[in-house]
Amino acid sequence: ILLITHNLGIVAQFADRVTVMYSGKIVEEASVESLFESPMHPYTRGLLNSLPKEDNKSKLESISGAVPHPAYLPQGCAFHPRCKEAMPRCQKQPPLANLNKESTHKVACWLYEECLKEVQ
Secondary structure (H helix, E strand, O other): OOOOOOOHHHHHHHOOEEEEEEOOEEEEEEEHHHHHHOOOOHHHHHHHHOOOOOOOOOOOOOOOOOOOOHHHOOOOOOOHHHOOOOOHHHHOOOOOEEOOOOOOOEEOOHHHHHHHHHHO
């Protein structure tokens, strides 16, 4: 079954693997357990940080900026204009690659450039 949702609670409850997309591109793919325990892409971390906390008193965090218009996507990683960790390299599209040879956790982010070089 393929679930398409923004509801990460549904993902956690019913899915085995999850693919996170931003502006039509895959930015991260992993088992649900791996993604929730160790989110790698800044967009995925932002999504998880925006979930309500158990105490229900904490202010919800949001991802700054706005989603780009599909006809005017920025070059490279489409998330980089909103990313707190963006660097000049982000203006080129990163490959989606496993973090290491034993892992099925994939990420498309230049923050992990050294890991990506080792795997390729």
